[in-house]
Structure formats: structure tokens, C-alpha cells
Amino acid sequence: MKIAVDAMGGDNAPQAIVEGVMLAKKDFPEIEFLLYGKETEIKKYVTDEKNITIIHTDEKISSDDEPVKAIRRKKEASMVLAAQAVKKGEADAIFSAGNTGALLAAGLFIVGRIKNIERPGLMSTMPVIGQPDGGFDMMDLGANAENKPEHLVQYAVLGTFYAEKVRDIKQPRVGLLNNGTEETKGSELTKKAFELLSEEPSINFIGNVEARDLLSGVADVVVTDGFTGNAVLKSIEGTALSMMSLLKTSILDEGLKGKLGALLLKDALRGMKNELDYSKHGGAVLFGLKAPVIKTHGSTGPDAVRHTIRQIHTMLETKVVSQLVEHYENQE
Structure with a gap:
């Protein structure tokens, strides 16, 4: 190698x-x-x-x-x-x-x-809360500003390949990122993509998934267009950083009492930080x-x-x- x-x-x-x-x-x-x-x-x-x-x-x-x-x-x-x-x-x-x-x-x-x-996508493995060794593969995270429904089907196949071969997940669940779980929700892009994904025999398509459920492990592979994926990625990053900053500020504002509490919770806080750190899964792949x-x-x-x-x-x-x-x- x-x-x-x-x-x-x-x-x-x-x-x-x-x-x-x-x-x-x-x-x-x-x-x-x-x-x-x-x-x-x-x-x-x-x-x-x-x-x-x-x-x-x-x-x-x-x-x-x-x-x-x-x-x-x-x-x-x-x-x-x-x-x-x-x-x-x-x-x-x-x-x-x-x-x-x-x-x-x-x-x-x-x-x-x-x-x-047609369009290689940028894919990264993101964390799942409560599963230190878990995660979900998401693409496209910004390689393409615009996508066609057919591109999202290719991302589902690519993501499935990666999840099976690299992360050793059998029949990974593929979800389409949308603003609701109902089949009729979304833009023309997501509606058509839903139809094509439902007909793709090589993947285990479970339907639409919402952004609020991503970190709970709703799917093993999540597909979306590059613009949306990049926005969601940065939202997750920003939320994680803000949470850690808020915790630190709250502890310092409580004076000695807060610092003593932080000392007792040190291992738990470190574990929380590690759980939100998706770099442990590696970098983003241009797949x-x-x-x-x-x-x-x-x-x-x-x-x-x-x-x-x-x-x-x-x-x-x-x-x-x-x-x-x-x-x-x-x-x-």
C-alpha cells in the first residue's frame, strides 16, 4: 500500500x-x-x-x-x-x-x-449519539451545488458499498433526507428521488428521514443534494461546538461549585466530546x-x-x- x-x-x-x-x-x-x-x-x-x-x-x-x-x-x-x-x-x-x-x-x-x-459525491461518516462505535454515512456533503434525482440514487449505491465493505454493516439502511417522513413531502427533486430509490434493487431503502433524527441513528446511509448536505454538516458541527462552549461557560459562571461539579463529571464530559467527534471515523471521501x-x-x-x-x-x-x-x- x-x-x-x-x-x-x-x-x-x-x-x-x-x-x-x-x-x-x-x-x-x-x-x-x-x-x-x-x-x-x-x-x-x-x-x-x-x-x-x-x-x-x-x-x-x-x-x-x-x-x-x-x-x-x-x-x-x-x-x-x-x-x-x-x-x-x-x-x-x-x-x-x-x-x-x-x-x-x-x-x-x-x-x-x-x-x-455522473457526479462523484463527498461522503463522511457522522456520529450517532449513544453508539460510540456507530455512525452513518452521508453524501453529498458539498461536492455538487445541484443534483438530479438520478445522482441521489447513485449516492445511495455508493454509500451502501462503503457501509458494507468499509464499515462492515450488513444491508445498510438507506434514508433520503427530507423535510418530513411522508412519501409526498419535499421538493420535486426529493419526490422523484424517492420514486427512483424505491425501485433500486441493490439498496435497502427505508424512505424519507428528517435532519433532527440523523444523530439518533435513523439510517446507516443518508443521501441528499450537495447544497443541503453541506448546510446540514455545518449545522451539526456548529451545534456540537456551541454545546461544548455553553457547557464550559455554564461551569465557569457557577464558580467553585461549578468547577467541583465539572471535576466529578470530567469523564462523562470527555466521553460526550469524543462521541460528537466524527474525525475518529476518518476524513471525507470523494466517492x-x-x-x-x-x-x-x-x-x-x-x-x-x-x-x-x-x-x-x-x-x-x-x-x-x-x-x-x-x-x-x-x-x-
Whole structure:
């Protein structure tokens, strides 16, 4: 297994990225890592050179670069070189914490989409309250601003593949995100998607699901258009951060009594924080491409990088992408 890493992508690069790779090496000594970026900066954080290759480049894509232009003009950028390595077969997967739009563009234009998949989607595994090891896979989370009903059916098939192969869920329940559970609810997009999903034999479609029920585990796979999915993702993130901030403020406002209470509840509060942390499931997958392309949060730390590499290892080990390629390219 070889993973191409954009070592210069993200707010805390290259330190957080390389330190995360060092952590992952202990779990997966068989993985070879190709680190793309400024060699002198990367070497500061490399503590074990075994199975590490550094490919030097001074160029990188920043967070404020226009995605498509950056991919086309910055040919020597760390992200572009990492994507090229996957295209050439020099690496099996790519991951980056850098510019999301640029990584999506690199995935589409360099790695390439699987034949018969119109719109690859961005998918992430989100937490389920009360199930520390549980979660649900949701897509599209923003790769596409607009979608057709047929795209949502493809997302359901893609999500089912991932849930079965990577997360080992038998017959995962697929839900369509809507503003009500009734079949007649929703926009023209969701009504038509509901009809097509109901007729798709390769998935276990359970009907419409509402946003308020997502974290309770109402479905294993949730499909929606990219605009809605991105809004829901940011709402979940914002709510989790606000809850933790509110708890902290409430404790501090109570003075000594509040601090003593917090001390007694320390383990429970830590458990709550961990339960809401979806980075433990890895990064967001641009699913529907010819190889794993994984995006981690820009402010990611070493531990989140480690989780992402574990996720990529599982994807490569289960051959989920190659099975998708075979499934779709054999279609008429």
C-alpha cells in the first residue's frame, strides 16, 4: 500500500500532517508514505524514515486559491503532484487537509471518475449519539451545488458499498433526507428521488428521514443534494461546538461549585466530546473516483490524520473502490 500525502495542505501543515503519519506508521508499518512538500520543513517532524519518501516541491495550493485555476496553473503544487502519483499508479490513494475545492478538482480532473458515475459525491461518516462505535454515512456533503434525482440514487449505491465493505454493516439502511417522513413531502427533486430509490434493487431503502433524527441513528446511509448536505454538516458541527462552549461557560459562571461539579463529571464530559467527534471515523471521501481521494479538516491535528490513514487502509484492504469500478464499468 502506498499513500500520497499532501504534506503542505491545512492550517497546521506540515507539522500536524507529518506527526499524524508518524503515529499511523506504528499501527500500519506495511504502508509506504509519499510526502509531497517542502523537504526541509517536512524532515523536522519525521522521526522514523522507514517507508517514508519525501518528494520536494516549493509550490502549494493555499486556502484562498481558486480551485480549478490552481490545479491547472500550479502544476508543481504538493496536492497536484500527489494526485498525479495516484493517476500514474505510483500511489494507491491520496489525502489532504488543504483546499477542499482544489482537492475535488484534482480528484475529478487528474485521478478521474469511474465510468457511468455522473457526479462523484463527498461522503463522511457522522456520529450517532449513544453508539460510540456507530455512525452513518452521508453524501453529498458539498461536492455538487445541484443534483438530479438520478445522482441521489447513485449516492445511495455508493454509500451502501462503503457501509458494507468499509464499515462492515450488513444491508445498510438507506434514508433520503427530507423535510418530513411522508412519501409526498419535499421538493420535486426529493419526490422523484424517492420514486427512483424505491425501485433500486441493490439498496435497502427505508424512505424519507428528517435532519433532527440523523444523530439518533435513523439510517446507516443518508443521501441528499450537495447544497443541503453541506448546510446540514455545518449545522451539526456548529451545534456540537456551541454545546461544548455553553457547557464550559455554564461551569465557569457557577464558580467553585461549578468547577467541583465539572471535576466529578470530567469523564462523562470527555466521553460526550469524543462521541460528537466524527474525525475518529476518518476524513471525507470523494466517492465515485478511480482511487480513494480523502479530505480531512483544515485545522486537523495528528490524531485525526491517524484516523484518516486507518480509514484509507481499510478502503484499500477491502478493495471497495476497485469493486465499484468493476460494478459500474460493466454496466451497459
